[in-house]
Amino acid sequence: MVRYQNIVILTGAGVSAESGVRTFRDNDGLWEEHRVEDVATPEAFARDPNLVQRFYNLRRAQLGTVEPNPAHRAIARLQAEHDGMVTIVTQNVDDLHERGGAREVIHMHGELKQVRCVHCGMVHAWQGDCTQGTECPSCGAKPALRPNIVWFGEMPFHMDLIYSRLRACDLFISVGTSGNVYPAAGFVAEVRRLEVAHTIEVNLEPSAGVSYFEECRHGPAGTLMPGLVDELIGKDD
Ligand code: BV8
Numbered sequence: 608m609v610r611y612q613n614i615v616i617l618t619g620a621g622v623s624a625e626s627g628v629r630t631f632r633d634n635d636g637l638w639e640e641h642r643v644e645d646v647a648t649p650e651a652f653a654r655d656p657n658l659v660q661r662f663y664n665l666r667r668a669q670l671g672t673v674e675p676n677p678a679h680r681a682i683a684r685l686q687a688e689h690d691g692m693v694t695i696v697t698q699n700v701d702d703l704h705e706r707g708g709a710r711e712v713i714h715m716h717g718e719l720k721q722v723r724c725v726h727c728g729m730v731h732a733w734q735g736d737c738t739q740g741t742e743c744p745s746c747g748a749k750p751a752l753r754p755n756i757v758w759f760g761e762m763p764f765h766m767d768l769i770y771s772r773l774r775a776c777d778l779f780i781s782v783g784t785s786g787n788v789y790p791a792a793g794f795v796a797e798v799r800r801l802e803v804a805h806t807i808e809v810n811l812e813p814s815a816g817v818s819y820f821e822e823c824r825h826g827p828a829g830t831l832m833p834g835l836v837d838e839l840i841g842k843d844d
Pocket of ligand 1: 716759
């Protein structure tokens, strides 16, 4: 297999699916009869903060019941053993990449294990529930804490860093994402426009952006990623 230098891996909910974390498309994108797009928004939080806090409290609590799967571990192994740069950009808000051994994971949509104070702006690591009655540990305000999550209509985090890594990469791999949500869904088109990188989609089924990828491997990420990583680090020679 060709030796690549700078690899960018974009992951979505499908990389955590085999760990038992529900994807957005599961159950037709519904949570307790709510459309996720209707809960994961600033408007929903303004309208019914307790519902939105509960949505994230339940998902934060679920983190303790799930484990990284072979896809997370393979991606971490690539980052550890590849002699070039491996950038992991995830749309996921779980901590499974880190628990699978990955480092410096770029969480463009935020993290379940963080809350942010809307008064003083401080971001706090957070394990348990967060409610409207929880005081900000820094400024003492309440209600003040919201999930440090990027909702629909909000600007994703770390975009400048992400685009600089996309411009510098010679391999872009998308793992476990339906390619429906922007700007993440537009990353492959950006890489193709620059005409410097090879592009691979690893997904259970063809994504909405499948036509942008030069190479596609369709099936479970937990099954496909270990073999792809072996090829990339030269273990299959
Ligand atoms: C922005 C955190 C601009 C929340 C998420 C109208 C109004 C408002 C906005 C818009 C609009 N029209 C378009 C937009 C933009 C909008 C958007 O794209 N909407 C979509 C619905 C059309 N985007 C935004 O709002 C973004 N911000 O545009 O800001 C801006 C500009 C200037 C100033 C201010 C703002 C912000 C989007 C981020 C929203 N937050 N997550 C939370 O988690 O609760 S999005 C969330 O859904 C995920 O993070 C992810 O990004 C997205 C989709 O999820 P996927 O990861 O792809 O998962 P999905 O379930 O869809 O697919 C899973 C895939 O895995 C499937 O293909 C499946 O086949 C596969 N799979 C399953 N099992 C496996 C597998 N693959 C491999 N192995 C398996 N075992």
